[in-house]
Structure formats: structure tokens, C-alpha cells
Amino acid sequence: MAKLDILDQNGRTAGQMDLPESVFAGRPNDHLIYEAVINYRANQRQGTAATKTRAFVSGGGKKPWRQKGTGRARVGSTRSPLWKKGGTVFGPQPRDYSYELPKKARRGALRSALAKKHADQELLVAEALELKAPKTKEAAALLKALKLESALLVDLAENANLFKAVRNLPRVKAVDVAGLNIYDVLAHKSVVFSRRAFEAVLEKLT
Secondary structure: OOEEEEEOOOOOEEEEEEOOHHHHOOOOOHHHHHHHHHHHHHHHOOOOOOOOOOOOOOOOOOOOOOOOOOOOOOOOOOOOOOOOOOOOOOOOOOOOOOOOOOHHHHHHHHHHHHHHHHHOOOEEEEOOOOOOOOOHHHHHHHHHHOOOOOEEEEEOOOOHHHHHHOOOOOOEEEEEHHHOOHHHHHHOOEEEEEHHHHHHHHHHHO
């Protein structure tokens, strides 16, 4: 069974924990990771892009010239899509791009992403991610001790100081364990869990 070091807030090893084989022993499923990322990004889309069809373009109520006898093509409106300032044909309209990925697939993708991070030695577990005050300086000192630049910090929502302290740090994000998603895991070089958050995630994934 694979083991993972547990670090203190100074970056020193404070213990070890066993990693469940059901999460970390299998081969990462790259296609499942791909599907989960596409799903996440689709669900984030606002879907507000819109163009005006001839029904929505103002003007064009009057027939430009009579139907017959001019030698020109028959036209009913100056807002025809063929004309300058006319409507748009088949342009985007507001729509909902979101769709649901099966729960089993979502969890499988997250398992694969965490296994990949562990294989690349980019998965860390800290005994705690507690800060004395919600200050950027405190968060920067923690990251320096752990030798990190780009990191996703995962803890429980009650750790308010951490979430406030990292807001102004570039390439660093803190998320509640309930909001952990595969896109954030892959978007940061390292993923750092507090021990309690890591145990909560493993409970879901095993």
C-alpha cells in the first residue's frame, strides 16, 4: 500500500498515512479526465451570446419598391439578411450549455486526477492549514515553507482565515472540500489538502 507524508506548517514531515489502493493504485483514465473537464467548462458557460434575426432588427417595415415592373429583384424588407444592416441568419441565441455527468464518472475522473498528481509528486497533505490571521503575508509564509508557487489549497469551509488570505496571491486558490473539482486540480501545479479535508475526500472516493 502506498504511503504519503504528512507535513507540518514548516514543511517538515510530521507523520505518514496509507493511501487506499482503490484511488491511487489504478491507472489514471485520461479520457474520463477529459470528459470531466469538458463538462465543467460547459457548465461554467453563461450562454448569453445573441444576435438579431430579421425579426429583431429595427426598421424594414416598408417595402423598398413595388413588386413588379422595376426590373430589379423583388424585395419585401430592407432588413433582409442579404442587405447591409439586415438580420443575421443562424446566429447564436441564448441557451443553456450545461449538462450532467454521471456521479460515478465524476468521481472516477477526480480519482484519476488525484492519482496523477500523486504520481508526479504534486499531491501534498498538511496536518493543518490554519493561519493566525486572514492576511496575505501569513498565506505567503505558509506557501514559502511548503516550497510552492502554484497551488490549490483544500480545507473545510470553517477555515475562513485561509480563504481570505489567499485571495490576492497569484496562481493560488483555496477551495472548500465540498467544492473540489477536477478543473481546479489540473489548473494548479500542486494540490495541498489539510489532513481532515483529505480524509473527507477519500471517504467519498473509496
